[in-house]
Amino acid sequence: MRLNTLHINIFTIITLIIMNLVACNNAVVSKDNHIFTSNKYYMSIQLPEGWAAAEGPEDIVSTGHLEGQVAFNNWGQANFWAHEIVMTSLVGYTSAEYSEKTVMSQIPAGGAYVVLVRIYPQEVICLRRRMNILLAT
Numbered sequence: 001m002r003l004n005t006l007h008i009n010i011f012t013i014i015t016l017i018i019m020n021l022v023a024c025n026n027a028v029v030s031k032d033n034h035i036f037t038s039n040k041y042y043m044s045i046q047l048p049e050g051w052a053a054a055e056g057p058e059d060i061v062s063t064g065h066l067e068g069q070v071a072f073n074n075w076g077q078a079n080f081w082a083h084e085i086v087m088t089s090l091v092g093y094t095s096a097e098y099s100e101k102t103v104m105s106q107i108p109a110g111g112a113y114v115v116l117v118r119i120y121p122q123e124v125i126c127l128r129r130r131m132n133i134l135l136a137t
Contacts, residue, residue: 034046045072070115070116074111082107085097
C-alpha cells in the first residue's frame with residue numbers, strides 16, 4: 001500500500017511540475033494567424049508569414065545593461081538573439097562589442113531582425129550582480 005501511495009505522489013508531483021512549466025511559458029505564437037502573444041511584456045503582434053519570435057528576459061551583453069525582452073526575425077529561427085561578440089587579441093586581451101556591425105554579422109543575408117531591449121542604468125547592474133552573487137552562495 002505504501003509503495004502505491006509513493007508512486008501516486010511522485011506522479012502527482014511530476015504532473016504539477018509539467019503543468020507549471022507549461023503555464024510559465026507566457027509566449028505563444030499561434031499557427032493559424034501568426035499572432036505572437038507575450039503576457040509577460042503585455043503585447044500581441046501579428047507576425048508576417050515565416051517570421052519567428054523569442055521572449056526574454058535575455059542578457060544580450062555580458063555587462064548586463066541590455067536585457068532583451070522580445071525579438072523577431074524573418075528567417076524563422078525561434079528563440080534567436082543577437083548577442084555581443086567576444087574577441088581575443090594576439091596578446092590575450094579580450095574585449096566584447098555589441099553594435100550594428102556585430103548584430104548584422106549574426107543575421108543571414110536578406111534577414112530582418114527586430115529586438116526590444118530594456119536598458120539598465122549602472123546602479124541597477126551593480127544590484128543585479130550582487131543579487132546573483134548572493135543567490136550563488
